[in-house]
Amino acid sequence: MILIDEWFKMRRFPGIVSRDGPTGRRAGLARGPDVWEIVRDLKRHSAEDDPVSLVAEETGLASELIDLAADYYATFPGEIDDRIAADARAAEELRALAERRERRLSP
Template identity: 45%
Template sequence: FIDEALRAYEHPGIVFRPGPTGRRAALSGGPDVWEVVAALTAVRDEDPALDEEPLLLELSNVTGLTPAQVGVVLRYYAAYPEEIDERIALNREVADREEQLWAAQQKLLRKRKP
């Protein structure tokens, strides 16, 4: 908690929330930092030619955040990229596992022909 308090002080607008996968950095009153960074990656992948200002505007449009809020998130990510990248990877693994379980469940529920 001390580390989180210091980080929140260093990055105004960032808070820490509990969750099933542990505590995570989030924008106060907004999404988790990892969600915005994942959206940034998706926007970049969709249009790699975007320069800084158009990229920030598109990210604002996609997330519904103001450019200032996006700036808060990106500043935190610049300071702690490993933490956020790890969270993104963990969420991707969980999503993949859940998809596999869903597919297995659907296979079990399908009617078998005699």
């Protein structure tokens, strides 16, 4: 069933693929980063006049690809928001681990 869902998503959004990774399957650009990474960057620049241009400049991606990722997000926001939240949790856990190590190693 999951593969059928992914096939329909890829048909609806040519240029988006599903790929495996350590945290499971996720949507990504066929020749680029995961959709959640692009959306995270768009959200970071949401208060700017043209977030798409800013992300394009930062990443070197064509604005059409950023728009494609944004369109995918508009259709499947929960899927992408879950990935962004998981990344934020993982980053926080790594920061906490680094702080604990530093405290243990401090004289």
